[in-house]
Amino acid sequence: xxxxxxxxxxxxxxxxxxxxxxxxxxxxxxxxxxxxxxxxxxxxxxxxxxxxxxxxxxxxxxxxxxxxxxxxxxxxxxxxxxxxxxxxxxxxxxxxxxxxxxxxxxxxxxxxxxxxxxxxxxxxxxxxxxxxxxxxxxxxxxxxxxxxxxxxxxxxxxxxxxxxxxxxxxxxxxxxxxxxxxxxxxxx
Numbered sequence: 691x692x693x694x695x696x697x698x699x700x701x702x703x704x705x706x707x708x709x710x711x712x713x714x715x716x717x718x719x720x721x722x723x724x725x726x727x728x729x730x731x732x733x734x735x736x737x738x739x740x741x742x743x744x745x746x747x748x749x750x751x752x753x754x755x756x757x758x759x760x761x762x763x764x765x766x767x768x769x770x771x772x773x774x775x776x777x778x779x780x781x782x783x784x785x786x787x788x789x790x791x792x793x794x795x796x797x798x799x800x801x802x803x804x805x806x807x808x809x810x811x812x813x814x815x816x817x818x819x820x821x822x823x824x825x826x827x828x829x830x831x832x833x834x835x836x837x838x839x840x841x842x843x844x845x846x847x848x849x850x851x852x853x854x855x856x857x858x859x860x861x862x863x864x865x866x867x868x869x870x871x872x873x874x875x876x877x878x
Contacts, residue, residue, distance in 0.1 A: 694778045695778065696778050696779075697783050697784045700751055701784075707749060708727070708875070709727065710729050710737070710741070710750065710751070710753070712734060712753070712759050712760055712763045713728070713754050714861040715728060715861070715867065716803070716860060721791035722753070722794070723753055723777075723792070732856065734763055734767070738770050740872050750767070750773065751775050752764050753776075753784075754780045755781055756779060757776060757777075757780050807852075807861075808849060808851050808852050812839075815832060815836045816833045816837065819831070
């Protein structure tokens, strides 16, 4: 089974694929592949039984913004006996190549996408460390620590700050939303 699909390959097979978007609910609401189901990465284990029942080998496409979270999801699913492919480059590559993104219904304000939240938090903390460092030089260590974390994030492809921000209430799904998604997958 192919483990990665380009946006063009995914677009050609979209009607036959079950698309699971593993981003936070706010990111999903801001734009997702047509017909995608939102199962945030930290809730994926709850959906494994229904994914195992309802998808055949090669029929599941896992998506995130750029690829690392969906690759982690694909690996986790494979360990549990569920085959899946990853959308290479995620929703960013999908939209850059002309793919349409759906917005979630509901109309209200949605949280910023995770990359924007990380940039805002990291920039704010660096600025705070530098400003506070004018009065207390040791406060500059906050800026150094954040900079080190960003370098590690760039090298490793993982982001500890995104993991922490993902736990904030506006980034977390409520249990009823996950239950509804699992039921929708079951009824598919």
